[in-house]
Amino acid sequence: MRATHRSSRRAARRRRQRAVVLGCAALLVALGAGGYAALSLDAPRTASAGPTSQARAVPPLTEPSAAPSASPSPAASGAAPSTAPPSSAPPSSAPPEVVEHGSGSFTTATASGGRVGTGSVLRRYRVEVENGTGIDPNAAAAAVQAVLSDPRSWTTDGRDSFQLVSSGAYDFTVKIASPDTADAICATGGLDTRGEVNCDVGKQVVVNSKRWLTGSPQFDGSLDDYRALIVNHEVGHRIGHGHETCPGPGKPAPAMMQQIYGLKGCTANAWPYDAKGTYLRGPSVP
Incomplete structure (x- = not known):
């Protein structure tokens, strides 16, 4: 009887121990799920800082051995001189449809x-637009070309020059994509753009x-x-x-500031x- 009683007590103790182990395992699973949810909720804040890792001096395919000739005017390359890029948006009376x-x-x-530009580092780029977005590829290309041709853009650094190409070798693509597609492409570089922002990857x-069709509520230009x-x-x-961030109240926001997240006292500015x-x-x- 005493042996049987001891066996019964040992069996009961083992059952209690298994119950504790199972309970702890369940708690860990629950905490793990909660931790993942918190990480997901924090992702927008992480993503707002994360794309800083995009900054990198990417060498072009080729660098000319001789200094380039004087930069052709936008008119010579098919774009009329302008202080602002030509618009490819629908008429203002019709709000744009975002697909x-x-x-x-x-x-x-x-x-x-x-x-x-006259800089020795030539970067060739092409422009692609996702089908179904309602954005005309050639109008978008003219807009991008006008930006990079503007003396307030990056050619003023004296190092970089740019050329729009439609075929052949190129250094990068300006790719206008729907929010879902943009997210998928940016995710290949580890960036969470949440259907809202842009990125530079690969x-x-x-x-x-x-953003191309509607702008940003934080940007009053x-x-x-x-x-x-x-x-x-x-x-x-x-x-x-x-x-970069705002240098002081009332000053122009740097072009490298993430102005979509607020101007922090600066004034909206598009140019470097x-x-x-x-x-x-x-x-x-950082």
């Missing part, structure tokens, strides 16, 4: 142009079509200026610039340089 998920296929603009400057900010910011990453050729900088953001 969240495009076809996944892209059309390359047939437009091409001459070299802009050989692609990825422009969210929502024109839609054309906001498009200029998109191009200048992401191309700035490509040529080695990191994020002012009309006098002064770089509009701000404190670096």
Whole structure:
């Protein structure tokens, strides 16, 4: 009887121990799920800082051995001189339709142009637009070309020059994609763009079509200026610039500031340089 009683007590103790172990395992699973949910909720804040890692000086395919000739005017390369890029938006009377998920296929603009800038580092780029977004590829290419041709853009650094191409060798693509497609492309570089923002990953400057069509509520300039900010910011990453922040109340926000998250007292600005050729900088953001 005593042996049987001891066996019964040992069996009961083992059952209690198994129950504790199972309970702990269940708690760990629950905490793990809760931790993952918290990480997901924090992702927007992480993503707002994360794309700083995009900043890298990407060497072009080729660097000319001789100094380039004087930069051709935008008119010579098919774009009329302008302080703002030509608009590819629908008429203002019709609000633009943002297609969240495009076809996944892209059309390359047939437009091409001459070299802009006198810098020795030539970067050739092409423009692609996702089918189904309602954005005309050639109009978008003209807009991008006008931005990079503007003396307030990156050619003023004296190092970089750019050329729009429709075929042949190229250094990067400016790719305008629907929010879902943009997210998928940016995710290949470990960036969480949440259907809202743009990125520079691989050989692609990825422009969210929502931003291209509607601008940003934080940016009180024109839609054309906001498009200029998109191009200048992401191309700035490509040529080695990191994020910057507001240098002081009332001053122009740097082009490398993530202005979609707020201006912090600065005024909206799309350009890395002012009309006098002064770089509009701000404190670096880690």
